Amino acid sequence: YYGGVKRYQWASIPLSLHGSVVLANGKTVDIAIGEEPDQPVFVVPDLLPHLWRKSQAKRKAPDVMKGEDMNILVASRPVDDEKAKEKVKLAVLDHLNRKYGMVEEDFVSAEIEAVPSGPARDVGIDRSMIGSYGQDDRVCAYTSLEAIMGIKTPERTALALFVDKEEIGSDSNTGIKSRFFQNFVGDLLALSDPDYADSALRRALARSKCLSSDVNAGINPSFKEVHEAQNAALIGRGIVITKFTGSGGKYTANDASAEFVGEIRNMLNKAKVPWQYGALGKVDEGGGGTIAKHLAELDMDVIDAGTALISMHSPFEISSKVDVWSTYRAFEEFFKIR
Structure with a gap:
C-alpha cells in the first residue's frame, strides 16, 4: 500500500x-x-x-x-x-x-x-459536496492547473509545479527533493543569459513566492475531539491557509513569515476570495507535513494553501464545492501577483 x-x-x-x-x-x-x-x-x-x-x-x-x-x-x-x-x-x-x-x-x-473504482459523486441532498478517491491531492492539482491555464501573460514568471511521492517523503527523482525544479529555473535563466552564474539561480529562487497547494483536515463532526476548534478548518468556508505544519510544536515544519501570511491574506481579501485559517489537528494529536519545507530550503517565501477534506486518505474523501471554487480563485489571484 x-x-x-x-x-x-x-x-x-x-x-x-x-x-x-x-x-x-x-x-x-x-x-x-x-x-x-x-x-x-x-x-x-x-x-x-x-x-x-x-x-x-x-x-x-x-x-x-x-x-x-x-x-x-x-x-x-x-x-x-x-x-x-x-x-x-x-x-x-x-x-x-x-x-x-x-x-x-x-x-x-x-x-x-x-x-x-467509480466516478466522483455529488454528496448530500443539496449536492454541495464532492465525494471521490484521491482528492488529496488531485483537488489542488486540478485547481492549480485550471488557474494557470486560464491566466493571460503574467507580469512575473508564473509556474505550476506538479511533483510525485509527497505522501512517502518526497524522495526519488520525481519528488520535490530532486533537482528538477532548480534545473528548470536554470534553463529559463539560460534563455536570457547562457553564461549566468549559479548565484543568479539562487537569487531567483530566493525572490520567488510559493503556495504549497495541499489539502487540510476539515472538522469531522463525529471526531471533533482531535481538533482544536479555534484553529481548525470547516468545509464550506473557503480555501485553508496554514502558516505552519509539522507536529509536536512545528517539528519538521515549514513556518511562513508573518509578512508573507499578511501578503496572502490581503490578496485574498482584496479579491473577495473566501478563506479560513486552519491547523492540522491539536498540537500534540498527530500532524503532518507537505512539500513546503523543502521549497523553503531554497530561501523562498512558502505557505500551505488548499482545500479542506473530511475522511482524508480514505477511499472516498469529501470536499465542499465552495472550497474547490475558492481554491481555484485563490490560485488564480496568486498567479497574477506583482
Whole structure:
C-alpha cells in the first residue's frame, strides 16, 4: 500500500487497476481496468464476521487488515490443462499475454496501482459536496492547473509545479527533493543569459513566492475531539491557509513569515476570495507535513494553501464545492501577483 492509509477501509470495495508496463522489447503498455461499466473490477476480500472472533476481532484497528492480508482477488478460472501447475495463475498470464503482450517477468518493470473504482459523486441532498478517491491531492492539482491555464501573460514568471511521492517523503527523482525544479529555473535563466552564474539561480529562487497547494483536515463532526476548534478548518468556508505544519510544536515544519501570511491574506481579501485559517489537528494529536519545507530550503517565501477534506486518505474523501471554487480563485489571484 502507498502512504498513510487505514488498511481496513480497502477491504471488500470495488477496485480498478491503473498503470503501465515496460515490456522486454522496451514498449510501454498502459493498463486501465475497472472504470467502465462493461469492465470487471477487483477486490481485497475480507474475513466473514462468523469466523473473526479469535483472529481479526482481537487485533487493534491499524492491524485489522495487515499489509500481507491485502491480496487482490484477480481470477478464479483455471486453464484447461490437467498437467499444468498453478492453473489459475497460468490463465491470468495467458490473458495478459494475449491482451497486452506481457509475460510474467514484465511485472518487474511495471507500476500498477489498485484504486477505488467509480466516478466522483455529488454528496448530500443539496449536492454541495464532492465525494471521490484521491482528492488529496488531485483537488489542488486540478485547481492549480485550471488557474494557470486560464491566466493571460503574467507580469512575473508564473509556474505550476506538479511533483510525485509527497505522501512517502518526497524522495526519488520525481519528488520535490530532486533537482528538477532548480534545473528548470536554470534553463529559463539560460534563455536570457547562457553564461549566468549559479548565484543568479539562487537569487531567483530566493525572490520567488510559493503556495504549497495541499489539502487540510476539515472538522469531522463525529471526531471533533482531535481538533482544536479555534484553529481548525470547516468545509464550506473557503480555501485553508496554514502558516505552519509539522507536529509536536512545528517539528519538521515549514513556518511562513508573518509578512508573507499578511501578503496572502490581503490578496485574498482584496479579491473577495473566501478563506479560513486552519491547523492540522491539536498540537500534540498527530500532524503532518507537505512539500513546503523543502521549497523553503531554497530561501523562498512558502505557505500551505488548499482545500479542506473530511475522511482524508480514505477511499472516498469529501470536499465542499465552495472550497474547490475558492481554491481555484485563490490560485488564480496568486498567479497574477506583482
